[in-house]
Amino acid sequence: MTKVAVLGAGSWGTALSIVLADNGHDVRLWTHRKEQADHINSTHKNEQYLEIMIPDSIRAYYELKDALQGVEVILLVVPTKAIREVCQQVNAIISHKPVIIHATKGIEPGSLKRVSQLIDEEMTQVTYEDIVVLSGPSHAEEVAQRQPTTVTVASINENNAKVAQDLFFNEVFRVYTSNDVIGIELGGALKNIIALGAGISDGLGYGDNAKAALITRGLAEITRLGTHLGANPLSFLGLPGVGDLIVTCTSVHSRNWRAGNLLGKGNDLQDVLERMGMVVEGVRTVQAAYQFAKKENIEMPITEGIYEIINSVKKPKDVVEQLMNRDKREEMDDLASLLRNRNTR
Numbered sequence: 246m247t248k249v250a251v252l253g254a255g256s257w258g259t260a261l262s263i264v265l266a267d268n269g270h271d272v273r274l275w276t277h278r279k280e281q282a283d284h285i286n287s288t289h290k291n292e293q294y295l296e297i298m299i300p301d302s303i304r305a306y307y308e309l310k311d312a313l314q315g316v317e318v319i320l321l322v323v324p325t326k327a328i329r330e331v332c333q334q335v336n337a338i339i340s341h342k343p344v345i346i347h348a349t350k351g352i353e354p355g356s357l358k359r360v361s362q363l364i365d366e367e368m369t370q371v372t373y374e375d376i377v378v379l380s381g382p383s384h385a386e387e388v389a390q391r392q393p394t395t396v397t398v399a400s401i402n403e404n405n406a407k408v409a410q411d412l413f414f415n416e417v418f419r420v421y422t423s424n425d426v427i428g429i430e431l432g433g434a435l436k437n438i439i440a441l442g443a444g445i446s447d448g449l450g451y452g453d454n455a456k457a458a459l460i461t462r463g464l465a466e467i468t469r470l471g472t473h474l475g476a477n478p479l480s481f482l483g484l485p486g487v488g489d490l491i492v493t494c495t496s497v498h499s500r501n502w503r504a505g506n507l508l509g510k511g512n513d514l515q516d517v518l519e520r521m522g523m524v525v526e527g528v529r530t531v532q533a534a535y536q537f538a539k540k541e542n543i544e545m546p547i548t549e550g551i552y553e554i555i556n557s558v559k560k561p562k563d564v565v566e567q568l569m570n571r572d573k574r575e576e577m578d579d580l581a582s583l584l585r586n587r588n589t590r
């Protein structure tokens with residue numbers, strides 16, 4: 246039995262706590278809202294986020310120092326914008342060196358840093374080697390119902406990736422390992438932009454052809470940027486790449502798809518975000534990816550179009566027209582040269 250503190254009691258933190266509790270671990274689910282901790286402990290429900298009974302063995306905490314007492318593993322699962330703040334709070338409390346697993350999917354606008362880089366910066370007790378990312382096609386709603394799910398855990402320290410694999414692995418939650426932290430984080434973060442696009446396309450009334458095009462050409466953009474930043478291009482063919490793109494672009498569970506769908510139907514972004522009541526990471530990540538693409542001179546036309554929609558620079562229909570009328574080109578030319586350059590490095 247491993248003592249694990251799960252920091253972030255939203256849908257994903259709750260679902261992953263259930264996996265850990267099913268595996269017999271001592272799970273402390275921390276929330277920054279006292280009334281939520283009291284509610285979970287008295288009712289074993291967290292229905293603001295998930296319609297599911299939470300196992301009695303999971304205890305919710307409001308005091309972070311109590312949640313962290315003696316833990317061997319910390320699972321960070323707050324939205325990207327809260328990562329620095331939560332890491333600073335943890336850093337002020339812990340005096341030991343736990344394994345840090347994070348399941349957050351985003352990039353910080355401005356700094357353009359991945360979540361593991363933010364953790365590494367803020368937590369002086371841990372090194373980059375102690376950090377593991379967990380990502381893949383995994384809607385909290387299905388994980389909480391114990392429906393078959395596969396994810397990948399990545400760390401530059403193989404041993405820590407295996408610790409995470411053993412912690413979560415069970416008969417309905419299959420966990421693969423990888424050493425490509427950059428690829429696994431970027432795949433999970435960038436797919437949210439494309440999921441917004443898929444939702445917008447559906448909201449506009451376009452069909453499956455348009456969505457398949459977005460998924461496939463979106464994958465090309467993700468691979469282009471990711472490989473430029475040092476990811477292994479093969480990672481984008483895996484669960485945290487194409488797997489997560491498929492699940493997020495095609496499922497009504499996806500917050501990013503749902504937000505995009507409402508935008509495509511003509512709703513205002515602020516209204517949409519208020520209606521969602523949960524984090525829509527793609528809205529922030531698209532700012533970061535757009536800045537990256539401009540800075541590094543990487544061609545990302547879908548990302549650019551979604552950035553323009555989110556920032557009310559262009560209307561969704563105009564962006565579709567712009568994408569369809571770009572210059573003619575060969576489908577695989579840039580990806581082929583990307584692989585060639587990688588081989589000659």
Ligand SMILES: NC(=O)C1=CN([C@@H]2O[C@H](COP(=O)(O)OP(=O)(O)OC[C@H]3O[C@@H](n4cnc5c(N)ncnc54)[C@H](O)[C@@H]3O)[C@@H](O)[C@H]2O)C=CC1
Pocket residue numbers: 253254255256257258276277294322323324325327330331348349350351383384385386522523524526
């Ligand atoms: N929901 C899902 O199915 C999945 C979500 N993710 C990722 O997990 C991360 C969290 O997502 P969700 O759980 O869906 O979000 P959510 O919106 O359901 O919950 C976020 C939780 O974080 C808490 N929080 C926000 N700011 C905080 C702060 N400053 N300090 C402490 N707690 C704070 C909120 O109170 C809330 O309980 C995101 O990066 C998301 O992309 C990844 C895979 C699946």
Ligand SMILES: O=C(CO)COP(=O)(O)O
Pocket residue numbers: 350381382383384385437440489492493498499500501502524525526
């Ligand atoms: O990352 C997810 C599934 O793998 C969840 O995506 P949403 O945040 O769009 O719901």
